[in-house]
Amino acid sequence: xxRSYPTIREVMTAAPVMPxxxxxxxxxxxxxxxxxxxxxxxxxxxxLRTPAAADAxxxxxxxVPEAIVGAGTILNEDDLRRAQAAGAAFxxxxxATPKLLAAARASGMPFLPxxxxxxxxxxxxDAGFTALKFFPAVPAGGVDMLKAFAGPFxxxxxxxxxxxxxxxxxxxxxxxNVDCIGGSWLAPKKLIEAxxxxxxxxxxRQVGSLRPAR
Numbered sequence: 001x002x003r004s005y006p007t008i009r010e011v012m013t014a015a016p017v018m019p020x021x022x023x024x025x026x027x028x029x030x031x032x033x034x035x036x037x038x039x040x041x042x043x044x045x046x047x048l049r050t051p052a053a054a055d056a057x058x059x060x061x062x063x064v065p066e067a068i069v070g071a072g073t074i075l076n077e078d079d080l081r082r083a084q085a086a087g088a089a090f091x092x093x094x095x096a097t098p099k100l101l102a103a104a105r106a107s108g109m110p111f112l113p114x115x116x117x118x119x120x121x122x123x124x125x126d127a128g129f130t131a132l133k134f135f136p137a138v139p140a141g142g143v144d145m146l147k148a149f150a151g152p153f154x155x156x157x158x159x160x161x162x163x164x165x166x167x168x169x170x171x172x173x174x175x176x177n178v179d180c181i182g183g184s185w186l187a188p189k190k191l192i193e194a195x196x197x198x199x200x201x202x203x204x205r206q207v208g209s210l211r212p213a214r
Contacts, residue, residue: 012180014042023052032197035198038204045182048074048075061087071091090111130157135161
């Protein structure tokens with residue numbers, strides 16, 4: 001029986017900010033997920049940057065079913081398979097090759113490929129993707145670049161990630177072609193290491209006020 005996934009737009013519009021999470025200890029995964037969900041942030045991107053990442057995703061999926069847990073930093077087909085095996089609801093890449101885009105399409109799992117240039121965007125469009133991660137957002141031109149993309153690519157929706165802070169988040173979220181942003185400030189390493197889950201919940205609660213009325 002095939003697995004049922006949310007659509008990528010459902011993932012992107014579930015919360016204004018998608019936390020970019022780095023997990024070093026599997027034991028931190030479930031309390032972190034519960035803390036973020038308690039603060040109103042349900043969509044969690046766990047990056048595949050550490051040996052604990054896949055097990056952390058699996059633990060979150062099993063223990064916190066109200067969360068939508070995805071895998072980030074997917075670089076190749078092997079990462080894609082690991083993410084699916086761990087139960088990820090979606091995948092995110094910092095960039096994309098034709099081979100990775102084809103594998104993502106074939107997997108059936110919602111996927112947010114990373115783009116930075118118009119050529120990257122055209123390649124993603126050719127592969128059938130209209131929801132994209134703009135990375136690294138601030139170094140690549142930030143708000144002005146996303147405004148420029150809106151003209152030739154009106155059908156696209158973006159999740160800009162990279163260099164965005166709480167102070168600049170609202171500027172990105174005000175753009176009509178931005179559905180959400182990615183940010184690491186919701187799950188800082190120091191708070192995770194300290195087990196300060198209340199502080200992480202407090203950070204998550206601030207997210208709701210970041211999206212301006214349109």
